[in-house]
Amino acid sequence: MSTSLILLAVLMFAVTYPSRALGLLAPALDRLPRGAIDYLQLVGPAVLTALAAVAVMVVTDESGASRFYIGVEWVAVLACLVVTAWRRNLLLGLIAAVAIVVVARATGLAALP
Amino acid sequence: MTLAASRRRLLVESLGIAVSAIGFGFVYGLSAHDAGFSPIEAMAMSVIVFAGAAQFAAVGYVAGGLPWIGVLVLTGLLNARHLLYSASLAPWLQEVPRPRRAVMAHLLTDEAFALSIAHFRRLGRTDERGYWIGAIVATFIPWNLATLAGVLVGGSIPDPNQFGVDIIFPAAMIGLAVGLITGRRELVAAIAGGGIAVVVALLVSPAIGIVAGGVMGPAVGLLVPAAESHETAPLGSSESAERYAMPGAHLDAEPEADAGEHGTAESGESGAARSGGPEAARPGVPDAAGPGQGDRQDPR
Numbered sequence: 337m338s339t340s341l342i343l344l345a346v347l348m349f350a351v352t353y354p355s356r357a358l359g360l361l362a363p364a365l366d367r368l369p370r371g372a373i374d375y376l377q378l379v380g381p382a383v384l385t386a387l388a389a390v391a392v393m394v395v396t397d398e399s400g401a402s403r404f405y406i407g408v409e410w411v412a413v414l415a416c417l418v419v420t421a422w423r424r425n426l427l428l429g430l431i432a433a434v435a436i437v438v439v440a441r442a443t444g445l446a447a448l449p
Numbered sequence: 450m451t452l453a454a455s456r457r458r459l460l461v462e463s464l465g466i467a468v469s470a471i472g473f474g475f476v477y478g479l480s481a482h483d484a485g486f487s488p489i490e491a492m493a494m495s496v497i498v499f500a501g502a503a504q505f506a507a508v509g510y511v512a513g514g515l516p517w518i519g520v521l522v523l524t525g526l527l528n529a530r531h532l533l534y535s536a537s538l539a540p541w542l543q544e545v546p547r548p549r550r551a552v553m554a555h556l557l558t559d560e561a562f563a564l565s566i567a568h569f570r571r572l573g574r575t576d577e578r579g580y581w582i583g584a585i586v587a588t589f590i591p592w593n594l595a596t597l598a599g600v601l602v603g604g605s606i607p608d609p610n611q612f613g614v615d616i617i618f619p620a621a622m623i624g625l626a627v628g629l630i631t632g633r634r635e636l637v638a639a640i641a642g643g644g645i646a647v648v649v650a651l652l653v654s655p656a657i658g659i660v661a662g663g664v665m666g667p668a669v670g671l672l673v674p675a676a677e678s679h680e681t682a683p684l685g686s687s688e689s690a691e692r693y694a695m696p697g698a699h700l701d702a703e704p705e706a707d708a709g710e711h712g713t714a715e716s717g718e719s720g721a722a723r724s725g726g727p728e729a730a731r732p733g734v735p736d737a738a739g740p741g742q743g744d745r746q747d748p749r
Contacts (some may be wrong), residue, residue, distance in 0.1 A: 340491035343699040344517055348507065351525035352500055357554035359535025360542060373533070374675070375667050379526045380629040382642030382666025384502065386659045387509045388622035389643035393584075394650045394658070402651050409616055416620035426624040427472045433620035434613035435495060441611060448611075 388413060395449050408446035412436040455571045459564060459579055463587030470591040473621075477504055478599020480618045486513040488600045495596040499589065500558065502625050503527050511616055515656035523663050534562040541566075541575045549577075556584035630684045632680035634670045642666025 392413050395405040412433040420429035440446035450458075474495070481491035486508070494504045503524045510520045534557055542550055564583030569575055606612065630636050646662025 337489055338485075338487040339489055341486060342493040342497075344507070344511075345490070345493040346523055347501065347517065348494070348498045348500075348524045351521050352498060352503065352528040352531070353555060354532040355525075355529050356535050356557040356743045357551060358532055359537070359539045360550045360554050360557075361547065367724040369460065371671075374634070374671060376526075376529045376533070378634055378638035378667035379663065380502070380530065381591065381626045381635045381639035382670065383506065383527050383663035384622045384626035384629070385639040385643035385660075386646035386662030386666065387506055388619040388626065389647050389662070390513070390650045390655050390658050391619035391622070392508060393647050394655050395691055396655060402655060403653060410617070412613075412616045413619050413623050414519035414633075417623050420624040422625045426621065426628070429470065429624045429627075430476060430617060430620050433616050438611075441613075448615075 405449055407449055408437060408440040409449065412442075450571045452572060452576060455568055455576070456579060457581070458571070459568045459582055460732070462564055462567070464580055466583070466587040467591040468563060470588050471595040474592040474595030474600040475602075476501065476617050476621060477501065477508070478596040478601070479603045479614055480508050480599075480621070481596075482600045482603030482612050483618075484508045484598065486511070488597065488604075491596055491600040492593065495593045498524075499555065499592070500524075500528050500531075501592070505618065505621055505625070508545065509622070510656070513659065514654045515659065518657060519660050523660065526663065531557055534559075537566060538562065541569045542577075542580070544579055545573065553580060553584065556589055558584070558588055560588045573739065632678040634673045634675075634678040636670075637673050638666045638670025641669035645669075691736060 392406055392407075392409045394402050396402045415436055416429035416433035418429075419432045420426050423429070437446070441448065460582040475494070478491055481494070481504075483487075486494070494507065498504055498507075506523060506527060507520055510523065513522075525592065535554060538557070539555075545553070561584035563581070564587060565580045568579040568583065572579075601613070606614070626639050630639055641661040642665070644662075645665050648658070649661040650658025
């Protein structure tokens with residue numbers, strides 16, 4: 337059983353814990369410059385959207401070349417976005433996305449990328 | 450509100466959080482397995498890192514072959530919001546011994562923040578046990594048990610992608626992003642981040658594209674003037690935590706009766722402010738004005 341990613345987990349902890357602890361253990365550090373706060377506010381949406389977009393729109397073949405991909409996965413992710421925004425419930429959004437992909441692949445309307 | 454009443458409410462809210470943590474943790478476990486994580490690696494992430502969005506992102510990073518340094522940079526950026534949560538809670542927890550605060554810090558998630566800050570504000574004072582309930586009972590235990598179940602069940606599915614497992618990760622990412630988009634700046638940053646990531650991924654590599662989108666997207670978002678951003682839930686506020694703590698983790702608005710009953714002398718807030726209504730006060734970096742912190746100034 338592979339354990340190499342445990343070290344990565346420890347390192348991720350090392351870069352996460354200070355953010356969680358600084359305010360609690362050193363309250364004087366609770367005020368960041370406004371520019372930093374504004375930037376941090378935007379990092380989450382940008383990173384998460386970047387991850388989703390690359391996962392759905394870019395396919396890398398065996399030779400390592402990347403190409404633009406269009407498929408039912410777009411519809412599924414869009415459905416998740418709409419349902420989550422509408423119902424404010426991510427689980428429902430995930431269920432909708434998975435259902436679309438499963439049905440499309442089972443009926444032959446879509447293939448695995 | 451009395452301590453007993455507030456704790457009862459905390460437990461009810463914790464139940465909702467726990468259910469969502471179970472569902473989401475299970476999905477994380479499935480995704481981690483699909484990305485090649487062993488059960489012990491997936492569990493190490495959940496126990497040691499204990500940050501859902503960053504864990505999901507790490508699955509994508511590792512699957513995409515992103516070098517560890519890139520993973521760490523993006524993890525640090527993604528989790529930097531916790532600094533604002535800890536700053537919010539600091540006034541409430543300053544009487545707690547430092548070693549226990551150090552442990553509390555590791556368990557400080559969006560969900561723990563949302564639950565505990567609402568509990569403290571109902572009471573108008575600190576309840577350390579309430580924090581542990583929100584952090585451990587509602588979040589840490591369910592999340593880790595569900596992770597274990599997901600990563601083990603994932604191994605028994607012969608062809609997971611046929612069942613749509615491969616769509617879970619991008620769908621979860623976009624769903625989490627929805628929870629963070631609380632104004633035009635976030636929307637622009639998200640669109641720019643996604644667009645930049647795809648272009649760079651096609652031109653260079655997917656791993657570099659993700660980094661480029663994550664770093665440059667916010668810079669593009671900052672081009673939107675603050676006055677036009679129509680921000681509804683500043684990062685570090687309980688409103689932000691409630692949105693981010695999806696799925697289905699939204700706390701009910703505080704009844705007005707609570708404000709009348711206690712007068713919120715400690716925080717000097719109105720009932721509307723505490724419920725995050727449109728006229729809610731926006732003190733300090735976070736909105737969670739702790740005891741004696743009601744005079745913080747909004748930095749915006």
